[in-house]
Amino acid sequence: MARNDQIVIKKIEEVTGGGHHGGGWKVAYADFMTAMMAFFLLLWILAASDEEALRGLADYFTPSLSQSGGKGQGMLNGQVIAPNGDQGGSNSPDGDTRLPTFGQENPLAVFDSRLRDEQTEVMVEYETQPDGTMVAIGQGEKEQGEAGTSDQEFDGTAAEKAARDQAMQDQYMAEVQERDENMTRLEDEVRRNIGANVDLAELISNLRFDRTSEGLLVQIMDNAGQSMFTSGSARVDSRTRDLIRVIGEAIADMDNDIVITGHTDAVPFANSMGYSNWELSADRANATRRVLIDTGVSPARIKRISGLASTVPLDNTDPMAAENRRIGVLLAYPETAPPRPVDPNR
Numbered sequence: 001m002a003r004n005d006q007i008v009i010k011k012i013e014e015v016t017g018g019g020h021h022g023g024g025w026k027v028a029y030a031d032f033m034t035a036m037m038a039f040f041l042l043l044w045i046l047a048a049s050d051e052e053a054l055r056g057l058a059d060y061f062t063p064s065l066s067q068s069g070g071k072g073q074g075m076l077n078g079q080v081i082a083p084n085g086d087q088g089g090s091n092s093p094d095g096d097t098r099l100p101t102f103g104q105e106n107p108l109a110v111f112d113s114r115l116r117d118e119q120t121e122v123m124v125e126y127e128t129q130p131d132g133t134m135v136a137i138g139q140g141e142k143e144q145g146e147a148g149t150s151d152q153e154f155d156g157t158a159a160e161k162a163a164r165d166q167a168m169q170d171q172y173m174a175e176v177q178e179r180d181e182n183m184t185r186l187e188d189e190v191r192r193n194i195g196a197n198v199d200l201a202e203l204i205s206n207l208r209f210d211r212t213s214e215g216l217l218v219q220i221m222d223n224a225g226q227s228m229f230t231s232g233s234a235r236v237d238s239r240t241r242d243l244i245r246v247i248g249e250a251i252a253d254m255d256n257d258i259v260i261t262g263h264t265d266a267v268p269f270a271n272s273m274g275y276s277n278w279e280l281s282a283d284r285a286n287a288t289r290r291v292l293i294d295t296g297v298s299p300a301r302i303k304r305i306s307g308l309a310s311t312v313p314l315d316n317t318d319p320m321a322a323e324n325r326r327i328g329v330l331l332a333y334p335e336t337a338p339p340r341p342v343d344p345n346r
Contacts, residue, residue, distance in 0.1 A: 179333065182254075183216040186331070189250045190218070194243070202226070203243055215256065215333045218247055220288075221314065221326035228327070232269055234283035241291055244327075248295030251331060258292070258302045259330040260285045266310040266319035282307025288327050303332070 046054070187209045194200045194207070206226055208219040220243060222228055228240045236244070251258070262285035264277040285305040293299050315321040 180211075183211065183331070186216065186250055186254070190247055193246045193250065197242070197246070199239065200242055200246065203239065206243070212330070214259075214330060216331045218329045218331070219314075219326050220244065220247075220329075221324075222322040224322050227322070227325070229284055229325070232280065234280060234287050236287050236291060244288055244291040245295045247329060248292040248297050251329075252296040252298075254331065256301070256331040256334070258297065259328075259332060260288050260292075260302065260305045261312075261328040261330070262286075262288075262305075262307045263312060263314070263324060263326050263328065264310050265321065265324040266313070277309040278307055280307070281309050284327060288329070292329075 049057070190207070190209075191204065194204050203226065206221055206223060206228060208221060210217040210219070220228055220240070228237075228243075229235070230237065262281035262283070264281045269275075269277050269280060282305070285307055289302055289305050292302070310319060310324065313319050313321070313324045314326060315323055318324075
């Protein structure tokens with residue numbers, strides 16, 4: 001039996017899309033640009049139109065409501081009764097439900113927010129006074145007769161500020177007076193203790209007390225007849241040591257920080273090792289520090305020692321004068337200085 005084999009040829013055509021190289025995105029982009037153009041045209045028309053044109057445009061887009069008060073024409077004839085007896089679907093005064101008016105009262109208010117009848121909420125901040133009263137902040141710019149802080153309240157606020165300033169000034173003056181009294185007692189105690197010691201009585205002329213802006217400066221200085229240190233040496237002799245001890249005993253119980261400085265005259269001094277007036281003045285200040293600590297002064301109170309050589313002479317007219325050779329012990333005022341007094345003319 002013969003076979004009739006039928007040959008079937010299937011042709012497959014491959015359809016390749018454009019992918020991201022296709023043109024489908026151009027259609028979406030064109031639609032977007034068209035919508036944007038229409039939007040900007042609408043904005044331009046609204047901005048360029050006068051009030052009459054805007055009112056006509058608003059009337060055109062305002063929905064027309066039926067004159068039947070929103071009632072339907074169905075089998076219930078618009079009579080929808082709520083469980084509490086209220087009638088719904090009505091815009092009459094008898095019903096609680098109010099239908100939207102869609103801007104019928106003022107159509108232009110839809111396009112211009114300035115024509116809307118809106119109440120702006122005013123936020124007022126209040127400050128509690130020491131007597132417990134509440135005073136509005138920033139109400140002083142209101143005209144007389146408007147709600148705000150009255151002249152009496154302003155007078156009270158100014159009087160309270162003046163009272164606070166006066167209290168701060170009184171506190172400052174009291175602390176300054178107390179500080180000065182402490183320094184005066186210290187000076188009197190040192191002088192009294194030195195005068196009571198027969199061996200040190202003649203050294204009272206070698207002491208100088210100065211009130212500076214930084215504190216009380218006690219200076220131990222040479223004079224023409226009495227030297228506190230051996231020439232060219234930082235060694236403390238017995239009488240100078242006793243004098244420093246008297247000062248240390250007087251300030252041991254105080255809380256003031258201490259700054260010690262050493263000074264020399266302008267006589268050139270230098271040895272083969274390069275030891276000059278700078279090193280000499282610093283070594284004398286450091287020797288004074290050691291004597292004060294041995295006397296009972298807390299090391300934590302000593303904040304700085306420095307040698308100034310002849311850069312700060314006591315006698316500017318004579319750089320070679322004996323009193324330029326000295327040791328300064330500064331009792332500094334507390335860092336937490338009292339508040340400055342308020343100028344009443346400000």
